[in-house]
Structures are given as structure tokens and as C-alpha cells.
Amino acid sequence: MLSKCRVLYFNIKGKAQLIRLLLHDQGITFTDDVVDKKDWPAMKPTLNLLFGQMPAFWEGDFHLVQTGAILRYLSRKHDTYGSNDTEASLIDMAYDGVEDLYQRYIRMVYGADFENGKAKFLAETLPDLILPTLQKLLKTNKNGEGFLVGDKISFADYHLFQFLDALMDLSASACLEAFPVLKAYYERIKARPNISKFLASDLNQKRTFNNAGH
The missing domain is CATH 1.20.1050.10 (Glutathione S-transferase Yfyf (Class Pi); Chain A, domain 2)
Incomplete structure (x- = not known):
């Protein structure tokens, strides 16, 4: 049984969207948590994030940052890293x-x-x-x-x-x-199917691609 997964990022698509796409497409249940940009400076020291950056990912007590590392970890577990x-x-x-x-x-x-x-x-x-x-x-x-x-x-x-x-x-x-x-x-x-459903969701539709407003 897969431990409960959690993704933490700003309320935009950005680099966390790659992780969200993988999780949704592969049918992996996860909590899609967000940090308001204005709250980030005060919240950042409390999270103990290595490198002080998001997106951040948890699977139970296991914790990762860095988008590529998170994607490779999930891909090794869920068969999205090729056949050899x-x-x-x-x-x-x-x-x-x-x-x-x-x-x-x-x-x-x-x-x-x-x-x-x-x-x-x-x-x-x-x-x-x-x-x-x-x-x-x-x-x-x-x-x-x-x-x-x-x-x-x-x-x-x-x-x-x-x-x-x-x-x-x-x-x-x-x-x-x-x-x-x-x-x-x-x-x-x-x-x-799972990507189409996610992209059409209210949660995704309300997010911009970046903090620049696009």
C-alpha cells in the first residue's frame, strides 16, 4: 500500500505541475497543498526544506525536494522511467x-x-x-x-x-x-483520461502558469 503522498508548492502550475501530472496520470492519490506567496517568507524557515526551495514532496515520512529528483523517484516506482x-x-x-x-x-x-x-x-x-x-x-x-x-x-x-x-x-x-x-x-x-480530468478541474483552471501572471 502506497504511503500517502503530498506535494507542496505555490498556487500556480510552475514546476510542480510536472509532478502533479505524473501523479494524476498514474492514478496516485496525493494532497495538493499550496503556500500563498505572501506567506512564504514567514513559512519558509518552519518547513526545514533542504535548499529552501519548492516544490516539496512527501511520501509518508520520506521527503524530497528538487523537481527532477522527485520525478525520478516516482518514475522508478511507477514505471515511467523506460524499459531498460x-x-x-x-x-x-x-x-x-x-x-x-x-x-x-x-x-x-x-x-x-x-x-x-x-x-x-x-x-x-x-x-x-x-x-x-x-x-x-x-x-x-x-x-x-x-x-x-x-x-x-x-x-x-x-x-x-x-x-x-x-x-x-x-x-x-x-x-x-x-x-x-x-x-x-x-x-x-x-x-x-486522468490528465484531461485534472486539467479541467477548478483547482487547475484557477492556477496561472507562473507568478508573473501568465
Whole structure:
């Protein structure tokens, strides 16, 4: 019997969304706890979080921070880390590659001049670099008709889906029409029953993707 799981993060999607997607998709019951941004400075010293950062995860008395570590722990337990060491290594590579591109988006979102930064990001960075690279990555496995690696979903897929979801929210009209393999992938993952139910929930709908208001 799996110990009760708990995720703690701000009341946004952010990096905790990857963990939430995995837990919901795999049917793992968990408590989705939030910290109000204004309460964080006072609450932070009381939580004894290593590195002083969220998201944080508990399974019974076992505690982890760092998104990648949490995802890998859950993936080893719930069969979302490939079928062998080779696939696990490819999943690690895919996750890290998606993260590198995701950080470009994060720097833009939290930049000093969001509106001008957004315009350049949508006109240049997204269509010229990010989306072509992500589609190329996806097509390395069965021409992009399934998952990033092998025959089953992995924690790298949750990262890619969450990134695409954030980009669609940023500007749906500027995103995936020119990248049909990515678009089909996004719709497939979004249609997975537990993910679809979670995304449609009031709790998820009320959350922005980040603290910048997008």
C-alpha cells in the first residue's frame, strides 16, 4: 500500500505541475497543498526544506525536494522511467534538453520588459529554435507518433507536455500549427483520461502558469 503522498508548492502550475501530472496520470492519490506567496517568507524557515526551495514532496515520512529528483523517484516506482537502462538514459537526456529550452521561456516571462520580450520570443525564439528542436526530439522515436522514448509515457513527456501547454496559453495562435507532429502529440497527452480530468478541474483552471501572471 502506497504511503500517502503530498506535494507542496505555490498556487500556480510552475514546476510542480510536472509532478502533479505524473501523479494524476498514474492514478496516485496525493494532497495538493499550496503556500500563498505572501506567506512564504514567514513559512519558509518552519518547513526545514533542504535548499529552501519548492516544490516539496512527501511520501509518508520520506521527503524530497528538487523537481527532477522527485520525478525520478516516482518514475522508478511507477514505471515511467523506460524499459531498460538505455531508455532511462534517453529519458534523462530528453528531460534535460526540454529543461534547457524551458529556461529560455522562464527568462522571458520573468524579464524586466515582458511585453517586448514576449513579442520577440513569439516571433523568433519559439518558431526558429524551440519548436523545431522539440519536434526534432519527438521524431527521434517512431517519427513522433508515440512518446519521447520507447512505448510508454515517461517523466520527460510530462515536462514536454507542460511546456507546450504553457506555450499554448502564452499564444495559441503562434504555436503549433506549423509543427503538426508536436501538435498531435500535445493533443494525445492532453486527452489521456486522468490528465484531461485534472486539467479541467477548478483547482487547475484557477492556477496561472507562473507568478508573473501568465
